[in-house]
Amino acid sequence: MDLVVNVIQLVLGAAALPALIRVGRGPTLVDRIVALDLILLLLAGGIAAEGARRGSELFVPVIVVVTLVAFVGTVVVARFVEWRDT
Amino acid sequence: MTEIAGAIGIVLMVAGTVLSALAAWGVLDFPSPLSRMHAATKSASLGLGLIAFGAGLAAASPALAGIGALVAVFLFMTAPVSGHMLGRAAYLAGQAGQLLHDDLAGVAPDPGSSATAAEKKVSLRRPAVLVVVWVILWRDLAVGTVLGGLAIALFVESVLRVTRPSPRLSITGLVAFYVRYLGMIVVSNVRVAWEVITPRNDRIREAVVAVPLATKSESVALLVANAVSFTPGSLTVDMTSDPFVLYVHVLHFSTTDEVRHAVAELEGLATRAIPERAPA
Structure with missing residues (x-):
């Protein structure tokens, strides 16, 4: 169990790297926010895996909050992109 | 019994992790902003749902598994919304990339409608x-x-302004809808994942296709639009009402008829899940 969780968290952490490169590269704001949204989801996945390792439910609100922030952030930026030029 | 559940949980977690990692690679690898969205949010949402639910099973904690399922349901509702809004914003900003076919060109954005006082209930x-x-x-x-x-x-x-009368739901129709839909999600996730793994993206043929819906019901149209958006490879970019027309961005375009067929099948299932109210 410990090993599996370690591997999962390692893979999720490594997966944040290509997304991070995309955040830097852009070229559009939409690309960046998609990549950032993805990084938050990866983070939430890592936290959920940690919950499995410790058999603890303490991480549950954290997961809910992180996904909520990802959603609200994405929607706000989408609105911003849409209205910026009009 | 708990050991079996634990093993299933670990398998789900690993599957979710693989899906998330592929999504991240797709975000780097795919050629245009809209195609990157196909790879990213949807696969990663499903991945996170699998990890959270699997974590609950693996930890033999019903509460954690329940929350995992709840998070999955929540993501199923939010991912299409943010995907739709971002896709629409990207399209309107002229960042849609190379489209082989574009039905949305020249269509004025629909301001949408809100409930009138009489509809509030x-x-x-x-x-x-x-x-x-x-x-x-x-x-x-x-x-x-x-x-x-x-x-x-x-x-x-x-x-809240969202105060229209709730639609009638058919339980068996909903179950049939989600069973069939789950199959479609798996197939399209595998398809996009394969696109990510293979080094050349030569099968990506992007297009925006207008899909007229037969239904008059807002709930059915909404369910179909969301379902289309949560499936990797297709994304509802815009929608006009009265009559409902979905503008679907697809990753693997061959013919407009193929896209319309797929959406029509979903619509048929959705209509059975949310039957029309008898006129009062």
Whole structure:
């Protein structure tokens, strides 16, 4: 169990790297926010895996909050992109 | 029994991790902003749902598994919304990339509609659902928790503008819809994952296709639009009402008819899940 969780968290952490490169590269704001949204989801996945390792439910609100922030952030930026030029 | 559940949980977690990692690679690898969205949010949402649910099973914690399922449901509702908004914004900003076929060009953006005063109707079912979610999140069935949830749910119900009468739901229709839909999700996730793994993206042929819907029901149109958006490879970019027309961005375009067929099948299932109200 410990090993599996370690591997999962390692893979999720490594997966944040290509997304991070995309955040830097852009070229559009939409690309960046998609990549950032993805990084938050990866983070939430890592936290959920940690919950499995410790058999603890303490991480549950954290997961809910992180996904909520990802959603609200994405929607706000989408609105911003849409209205910026009009 | 718990060992079997634990093993299943670990398998789900690993599957979710693989899906998330592929999504991240797709975000780097795919050629245009809209195609990157196909890879990213949807696969990663499903991945996170699998990890959270699997974590609950692996930890033999019903509460964690329940929250995992709740998170998955929540993502199923939010991912299409943010995907739709971002896709629409990207398209309107002229960042859609190379399209082989574009039905949306020249169509004026639909301002949308909101409920008129006559349509507003207080429902008791919506607050009830909110209270249930609230209690699950607190994992506590104390009187105070329920009362607190009830107060917030009633406040939301009285303030929110989303106050149209709730549609009638057919349980068997919904089950049939989601079983068939789950199959489609798996197939399209594998398809996009394969696109990510193979080094050349030569099968990506992007297009925006207009898909007229037969239904008059807003709920059915919404369910179909969301379902289309949550499937990797297709994304609802825009929608006009009266009559409902979906503008679907697809990753693997061959013919417009193929896209319309797929959406029509979903619409048929959705219509059975949310049957039309008999005119009062």
